[in-house]
Amino acid sequence: xxxxxxxxxxxxxxxxxxxxxxxxxxxxxxxxxxxxxxxxxxxxxxxxxxxxxxxxxxxxxxxxxxxxxxxxxxxxxxxxxxxxxxxxxxxxxxxxxxxxxxxxxxxxxxxxxxxxxxxxxxxxxxxxxxxxxxxxxxxxxxxxxxxxxxxxxxxxxxxxxxxxxxxxxxxxxxxxxxxxxxxxxxxxxxxxxx
Amino acid sequence: xxxxxxxxxxxxxxxxxxxxxxxxxxxxxxxxxxxxxxxxxxxxxxxxxxxxxxxxxxxxxxxxxxxxxxxxxxxxxxxxxxxxxxxxxxxxxxxxxxxxxxxxxxxxxxxxxxxxxxxxxxxxxxxxxxxxxxxxxxxxxxxxxxxxxxxxxxxxxxxxxxxxxxxxxxxxxxxxxxxxxxxxxxxxxxxxxxxxxxxxxxxxxxxxxxxxxxxxxxxxxxxxxxxxxxxxxxxxxxxxxxxxx
Numbered sequence: 001x002x003x004x005x006x007x008x009x010x011x012x013x014x015x016x017x018x019x020x021x022x023x024x025x026x027x028x029x030x031x032x033x034x035x036x037x038x039x040x041x042x043x044x045x046x047x048x049x050x051x052x053x054x055x056x057x058x059x060x061x062x063x064x065x066x067x068x069x070x071x072x073x074x075x076x077x078x079x080x081x082x083x084x085x086x087x088x089x090x091x092x093x094x095x096x097x098x099x100x101x102x103x104x105x106x107x108x109x110x111x112x113x114x115x116x117x118x119x120x121x122x123x124x125x126x127x128x129x130x131x132x133x134x135x136x137x138x139x140x141x142x143x144x145x146x147x148x149x150x151x152x153x154x155x156x157x158x159x160x161x162x163x164x165x166x167x168x169x170x171x172x173x174x175x176x177x178x179x180x181x182x183x184x185x186x187x188x189x190x191x192x193x194x
Numbered sequence: 195x196x197x198x199x200x201x202x203x204x205x206x207x208x209x210x211x212x213x214x215x216x217x218x219x220x221x222x223x224x225x226x227x228x229x230x231x232x233x234x235x236x237x238x239x240x241x242x243x244x245x246x247x248x249x250x251x252x253x254x255x256x257x258x259x260x261x262x263x264x265x266x267x268x269x270x271x272x273x274x275x276x277x278x279x280x281x282x283x284x285x286x287x288x289x290x291x292x293x294x295x296x297x298x299x300x301x302x303x304x305x306x307x308x309x310x311x312x313x314x315x316x317x318x319x320x321x322x323x324x325x326x327x328x329x330x331x332x333x334x335x336x337x338x339x340x341x342x343x344x345x346x347x348x349x350x351x352x353x354x355x356x357x358x359x360x361x362x363x364x365x366x367x368x369x370x371x372x373x374x375x376x377x378x379x380x381x382x383x384x385x386x387x388x389x390x391x392x393x394x395x396x397x398x399x400x401x402x403x404x405x406x407x408x409x410x411x412x413x414x415x416x417x418x419x420x421x422x423x424x425x426x427x428x429x430x431x432x433x434x435x436x437x438x439x
Binding site: 062165174181 | 199200202205206209240241243244245246247248249250251252253254255256257258260261264265268269317318320321332333336337339340342
């Protein structure tokens, strides 16, 4: 049996803020089993458990990025992740498609109403709508620069183009997002004086 | 947020501020400007949100791939422990035999192999930072460099209708076609540019024409391409022709 050593809460938050990819694997290894156990106990499959884990992780990530999460008393974010995942799955099993199922809720982990879940959902939806404006080539450049924090020379080398080309692409792609954001906000696009 | 277009220099200043890469003195000056300029504050907020949208998109992909990989490991672990696991080795052997049979049927011809060994896509032209005079051409070049040959080809083809005489357009449309694996479309364009002694692309066009003929198994045409004495391509052309003969 693999015993996982605790990850200090502040390290988790820092790693999520820095977009450290290893933290996603660590959180999966540490917290997915208990989420899977809960989902399976309530008529869910492995795939269902993975879906709610992803939703919970995304909510955690956004709230960390926007400074709305503090580690719990044990200095971990596991409790937060579990509560979000559980609420998500309970919402699913209570939905019309799952009304026939029997819900097994352990009292110890009774569902918790999280602060402003609808607000976070709305925020995620808005950010996804903005990102939807990008094609694959823009994503290739912007993901590397803003998420992976690669420098221009590394991006240029990996894409096989000159640094100046990457710089131009980055600017143009971000302008696509700017335009998309204005469309979402319903800003009049007709006045475009330079 | 202002309705006016955001110039690249201004965009990069805001970006440096948001990423924390701005020097101390510059940051203090920028924050002073920020305090008194409502439009700039709105622009900074918008750019912060756009950056977050990019990070969310990339995070979602990372998360999806971690869950998929780890989930597969769990499924594999479950299969190893299941009662029918001993039969997996027989299934693997059947799969191996079928793969070998498919490979033998579908393996590339000698000419396709020669083409694959020698074909390297042309790197394209540099895209200048302030290219504002010919956006469509530059956008297509960016697409070409990223391997999006269909998009590059479509954009350049539109321009070629207005400028059919342009050897640059004809050459790069052919390069994009070759990149897409469409040697048939590339050949007439490369032939035209290769025969144009005044074009700076003439030698490169003959090289790609030669490779296109190799890929098409048009041995007679490939042998007739006059590049044997070329300082850049001659050695490779002679070697390939020796194999073709």
